[in-house]
Amino acid sequence: MNVMQKKSKPRVKNEEAILIAAEEVFSELGFAGATTSLIASRAGIPKANLHYYYPTKEALYQTIISRIFSIWLHAAETFDDCDDPADALGRYIRAKMEISRMHPLGSKIWAQEIMHGAPQIQGFLETTLNDWTASRVKIIERWIAERKIDAIDPQSLLYMIWATTQHYADFEHQIGALNGGKALSDEKYKHATETVTQIILKGIGIKMV
Amino acid sequence: MNVMQKKSKPRVKNEEAILIAAEEVFSELGFAGATTSLIASRAGIPKANLHYYYPTKEALYQTIISRIFSIWLHAAETFDDCDDPADALGRYIRAKMEISRMHPLGSKIWAQEIMHGAPQIQGFLETTLNDWTASRVKIIERWIAERKIDAIDPQSLLYMIWATTQHYADFEHQIGALNGGKALSDEKYKHATETVTQIILKGIGIKMV
DNA sequence: GTCTATAGAATGATAGAC
DNA sequence: GTCTATCATTCTATAGAC
Numbered sequence: 080m081n082v083m084q085k086k087s088k089p090r091v092k093n094e095e096a097i098l099i100a101a102e103e104v105f106s107e108l109g110f111a112g113a114t115t116s117l118i119a120s121r122a123g124i125p126k127a128n129l130h131y132y133y134p135t136k137e138a139l140y141q142t143i144i145s146r147i148f149s150i151w152l153h154a155a156e157t158f159d160d161c162d163d164p165a166d167a168l169g170r171y172i173r174a175k176m177e178i179s180r181m182h183p184l185g186s187k188i189w190a191q192e193i194m195h196g197a198p199q200i201q202g203f204l205e206t207t208l209n210d211w212t213a214s215r216v217k218i219i220e221r222w223i224a225e226r227k228i229d230a231i232d233p234q235s236l237l238y239m240i241w242a243t244t245q246h247y248a249d250f251e252h253q254i255g256a257l258n259g260g261k262a263l264s265d266e267k268y269k270h271a272t273e274t275v276t277q278i279i280l281k282g283i284g285i286k287m288v
Numbered sequence: 289m290n291v292m293q294k295k296s297k298p299r300v301k302n303e304e305a306i307l308i309a310a311e312e313v314f315s316e317l318g319f320a321g322a323t324t325s326l327i328a329s330r331a332g333i334p335k336a337n338l339h340y341y342y343p344t345k346e347a348l349y350q351t352i353i354s355r356i357f358s359i360w361l362h363a364a365e366t367f368d369d370c371d372d373p374a375d376a377l378g379r380y381i382r383a384k385m386e387i388s389r390m391h392p393l394g395s396k397i398w399a400q401e402i403m404h405g406a407p408q409i410q411g412f413l414e415t416t417l418n419d420w421t422a423s424r425v426k427i428i429e430r431w432i433a434e435r436k437i438d439a440i441d442p443q444s445l446l447y448m449i450w451a452t453t454q455h456y457a458d459f460e461h462q463i464g465a466l467n468g469g470k471a472l473s474d475e476k477y478k479h480a481t482e483t484v485t486q487i488i489l490k491g492i493g494i495k496m497v
Numbered sequence: 498g499t500c501t502a503t504a505g506a507a508t509g510a511t512a513g514a515c
Numbered sequence: 516g517t518c519t520a521t522c523a524t525t526c527t528a529t530a531g532a533c
Contacts, residue, residue: 087498089499106403108318108320108404109321109400109404111318112318112319112320112404114527115526115527115528124500125499126527127501127530130527130528130529131498134528136528187403190403191403193458194399194459196316196461197465201465205465209466229486231487232479232480232483235484236483238455238456238459239448239452239484239487241459242451242459246447246450247447249402250402252406253402253417256410256413256417257417257418260414271444274441275444277440278444279487281438281493282490282491283487283490284490323507324508324509325507325508335509335518336518337516337517339511340516340517344509499532500532502529503529504527504529505527505528505529507524508524508526509524510522511520512520513519514519515516515518515519
């Protein structure tokens with residue numbers, strides 16, 4: 080037998096089912112509105128069983144948050160320090176749009192967490208996000224100094240990218256309502272991604288091919 | 289005495305205090321997380337008194353929502369059918385930024401309402417917003433046909449404007465955290481407004497003066 | 498590991514005196 | 516109109532049998 084205690088089969092299965100259900104419920108109802116009994120019910124297990132795997136609602140919520148954080152980190156890495164702003168920003172915008180498409184629930188939970196004053200992720204805002212943002216502001220300022228892009232405010236540019244890309248996740252219900260009540264097709268989503276990329280890049284003075 | 293029954297003095301005062309407190313609490317904790325006792329406490333009255341003025345938590349919430357709706361209508365009117373897209377869009381973007389500055393709490397409540405599937409405002413999305421959006425898409429398409437702006441997807445442009453301007457309200461906590469822990473000064477906010485306007489207008493091919 | 502039953506706390510709303 | 520006391524419900528969390 081291994082030194083690493085292998086997780087038992089039902090544990091793996093149940094934990095995964097709980098996390099999927101929890102992400103749904105937290106995104107739909109917020110932390111306060113979510114009930115452990117609803118999460119358990121959607122996961123297909125009795126409520127007491129949920130508390131066996133995750134002792135408190137808050138512990139479950141923090142597990143969800145840390146998963147979302149790792150997705151955030153993945154996107155952050157796509158904004159690398161490269162000489163070509165069209166490359167770097169284009170890749171970053173497309174990565175963020177892809178994440179909004181693949182993980183809209185996580186994006187909504189994240190947005191609500193910030194709207195509520197970031198009770199769980201304040202530390203992240205003050206350390207990881209702050210450092211990451213400062214480093215990217217420096218890169219953008221260098222592009223400006225090298226006359227590769229217009230002399231825009233770097234922070235405002237970053238906020239615009241975050242806002243626009245996350246909007247497709249956070250407001251997907253509204254976008255669906257304005258699309259005849261159904262979600263955007265893959266084709267339309269791709270088109271939106273290209274439009275967003277084009278407007279932002281052209282907007283900061285990058286010549287589009 | 290007037291035919292219109294004048295509202296008594298304490299009623300006016302208390303209703304106003306309740307609405308201000310309710311907007312705060314709903315934006316911070318969401319509908320489910322908000323408690324009538326906390327709202328009453330912030331309004332400086334006993335909980336039973338709150339229920340005297342607003343029989344249920346939901347009735348109070350709907351009053352708040354209808355106030356936010358009237359602000360939305362006000363912003364919508366600034367996007368008028370004019371020949372100059374720089375004028376029309378610039379005015380609209382600036383009006384939206386101003387609203388995010390003046391009414392961040394309302395914006396957050398609105399965002400959460402949509403994230404939760406718009407339980408109270410689904411009708412608004414399907415009628416007023418849908419009609420308004422369709423009419424503005426037509427105007428944008430006309431500008432494109434007249435070669436006044438690039439041939440971008442009108443919907444994506446509108447979403448970008450909504451996302452970016454509302455981000456300054458909905459994510460003000462994060463923006464503050466990235467600004468040394470304090471809110472943006474009037475000066476910085478003005479600068480952000482100009483940056484946002486410039487990037488979007490230039491991004492759709494409008495020559496900036 | 499699973500599940501029934503329930504304890505203990507919080508909350509929305511109201512009764513009824515003033 | 517105001518306010519204390521309280522009911523009824525709901526929710527988190529756990530005990531304890533299996």
